[in-house]
Amino acid sequence: MSEKFPLTGISSVAMHAAGHQNAEDAHLTPIFATSTFTFDTAEDGMNRFAGTDKTRVYSRWGNPTFTAAEETIAALEAFGLKDKNGNSLQLKALLHASGQAAMTTLFLGNLKTGDAILSHYSLYGGTQELMTKVLAATGIEAIIVDMRNLNKVEEAIQQYPNIKMVHIETPANPTIQCVDIEAVSKIAKTKGLIVSVDNTFATPYLQQPFKYDVDFVFHSTTKFLNGHGTAIGGVLIGKDLEKMRTSIWKWHVLLGGNSNPFDAFLLAQGMKTLELRMERHCANAQKVAEYLEQHPAIAKVNFTGLVSHPDHAVSAKQMRLPGAVMSYELKGGLDAGKQFINKLQMCVRAISLGTVDTLVSHPASMSHFGIPREERIKYGITDGLIRMSVGIENIDDILNDLEQALK
């Protein structure tokens, strides 16, 4: 968008930040289903190789359909924020085939053998395994602490001078624990550490980590950004534009985790309704959490919109609304949990989250299956824990479905 007409609302940004990205003036950026791009002359080819914009060379390097989605995400994360000089914050996003691919670029692009990464003890299972298996195999150590306790963060940084990066996931999957981004980033920055935030559960509508001086934000775009469950994807967003265009881009293309034009197109369309969807997701989730909290069959509800949640204050400080993912335990443990899931009539039994319809899953046997039992129990992922991503259906239907399944 033009500097002369700064957009004042995040939905306007979601719809207009990227422009049309095509010479034919198609309203929507088309699906550029092409592996490679033509050069008018040898010199034209040389210039494109040498230039900073590698969008029109080879689709592992970039593609105009990716650019449309990347520019939108970068604009959403930067919305209303300023850089150190008081100018509008500029960010660069790199779209990937999956959240896991984007995270691999994030970690391998910033760490080397002998370094360590500090992270929270409740994380998405794939992130945890990536750290403890893939990074470990390359000689990069994962130090895992309860990052809600700032003393533990300070102690770990003191004890392990090889920590180069701090990775925060907040709200964390599936316990919905929240880490104070501002406080952890402040501690990390006094030691010159790189800080990254997994913003998947919150989306830039609810939480903008770049407010707190972090270096990278990461999303599994598979979730709320796409919003409709139509494609797997991931994105890495950075504020050091030069680093994003050079070393991070290099790792991205060498690892080969590029997106594809069809998935990028679906993502670009999904993001246009982010604000509307999130408002409804969050309003429904609040009602579901309040209903479950008072239900006699429920032992515990993890949702930061409830004042009973220990991270309520941190969530209220850094998030516009508490999100739409929660987890809860039934009084009858695993068996009661299984029976409840099987009785659901409308809510969908599936992993993943952030789709327009309500999804219900069982982390111990699904998303966190790869994590040893003692470890996952230590992190709060008990055998009977149910995770629910509340959709945008009419609230009465969601509540009626829960009511009949809990009987």
Ligand SMILES: Cc1ncc(COP(=O)(O)O)c(C=O)c1O
């Ligand atoms: C918080 C979080 N981060 C990362 C990922 C990995 O993303 P993907 O499945 O798109 O590779 C997930 C997937 O569920 C997630 O929930």
